[in-house]
Amino acid sequence: MTVNTAPVSAGQALDILRAAHAAQAAGHLTASWMLHGRPGIGKTEIVTQLAAETGARLFDLRLTTIEPQDLRGLPFYDHATQRTIWYRPEDLPDDPARPAILFLDELTAAAPTLQPTVYGLLQERRVGRHRLPDTCLVIAAGNGIDDGAIAYDMGTALSDRLIHLHIRAEATDWLTRYAVPQNLHPAVITFIRTRPDLLETTEDSLRRGLTIACTPRSWARVSQILHALPDRRLRDPAITGTIGDAAAAEFLLLVEELATNVQITDLLAAPRSRRPDLYPPTMTGLTALTYGLIGAANATTMPQVIEVMAELRHLPRLRPDAPFARLPLAELTTHGFELLIQKALSQNLTDAFRTSAAYAEYRAERQVQGLE
Structure with missing residues (x-):
């Protein structure tokens, strides 16, 4: 029925x-x-x-x-x-x-x-x-x-x-209300943001007679695998056995790209003068970086996370040699801050925003543009 x-x-x-x-x-x-x-x-x-x-x-x-x-x-x-x-x-x-x-x-x-x-x-x-x-x-x-x-x-x-x-299954709802608050791996969040059609594929798998389908539960398991199995010889078959070969082939390409270009720990530890060279040069990498920063934010790192997030919108000026000018970095910065503020509110970390010069500058720019 x-x-x-x-x-x-x-x-x-x-x-x-x-x-x-x-x-x-x-x-x-x-x-x-x-x-x-x-x-x-x-x-x-x-x-x-x-x-x-x-x-x-x-x-x-x-x-x-x-x-x-x-x-x-x-x-x-x-x-x-x-x-x-x-x-x-x-x-x-x-x-x-x-x-x-x-x-x-x-x-x-x-x-x-x-x-x-x-x-x-x-x-x-x-x-x-x-x-x-x-x-x-x-x-x-x-x-x-x-x-x-x-x-x-x-x-x-x-x-x-x-x-x-x-x-x-609704990708935006799952990302904002489950994946980000639960600190799922940035690769999973980035992939579903760019391929929302692969969040849940049960109907397609049944129609094609396939045993394995993508589901919100299986993507959460993929996140666990990424954290638990750093050796790709063990990791890749486990991921393929969780979401199926077609989705895994596409997803694992993203994982390799992010492993090469996204270095969140290095960015947070680097002095401000060296940071621009550490940002990944692609929109996919920057999106993963944004979600990774949210996951890394805590009482100790929140000031640095705010600075790195705010700097995203200035990358075309800081790195004129890279293709940043063609990317929607202002929108990405706004999206990142919305999610970061949600986390700060839920974990009582809002003092870092009140004392951050980088965030105050970001807010002032938006007010001048009539966005707040």
Whole structure:
């Protein structure tokens, strides 16, 4: 069956669930949510981040690995009262004083015999005699039958108990709200910025009968590989086995270019007079440098990062022998500062901007140009 709702990005889905969590805490809305999306698109990461932000305890139930009794509990015969009582499982929230998220993952792949047990959790927020506390937000997730994953059609009795969010991969959203804040490798960020069509290729891979597809999850794994395996003889096959040979061939060319031209540590350590010669001479290299600077920014390096970022727009004057004059460096500088300020705000590093002469000069120029 088709999920007949407008798709949203992962970032939008997180915003909606943040609002849902706040609304439920205020007693305005109590509902169960369903995240639809292809494998690797970030459904689990959304729920994990929401739990971290709200301080909620996360109860993560993978429904493909449990039986009905794992939710309902097991019967016990009380001979004194001549009744059967149930010992409920420990994997369900029960503390009304602490926020919780009950995450029912792989709902569409769960055995049909389990679904009637799930109905009560989604609608009545209870199973057997155990009732979920009001502080518990219920979120389910699953793949569709057309996504190449094990899945069953969702019946109307199940779908009617849920508010459905259909998540799609969106490159700009993924870059600004996940890849940059998570400090993924600059090569990954730069590549997806220039090839957003390769962020998620599941549909194309299924159509062509290919086992491996690019997904947001696989690109995050590529970032880990780049950091963990410096030997290209080991690194390249691992990356190819993660995103497939066609995407890997193109991506690894970029990795080699950046390894040759982008030296972030040297730039930050160099005196100002020597810095212009260390900037990479291509737009791809400068883009990777920008993301690398954001990743390298911390309480110690932030002043130097601001100086190097601000200097980008002056490269045509500082290096007239290089092709910088033809590149949109003002736009790149603005984009870099927007992301750098976001990081500074999230990590309480804004004092470096207030005391930076380089940033003050940059702001003054923009004000003269009417851009602020």
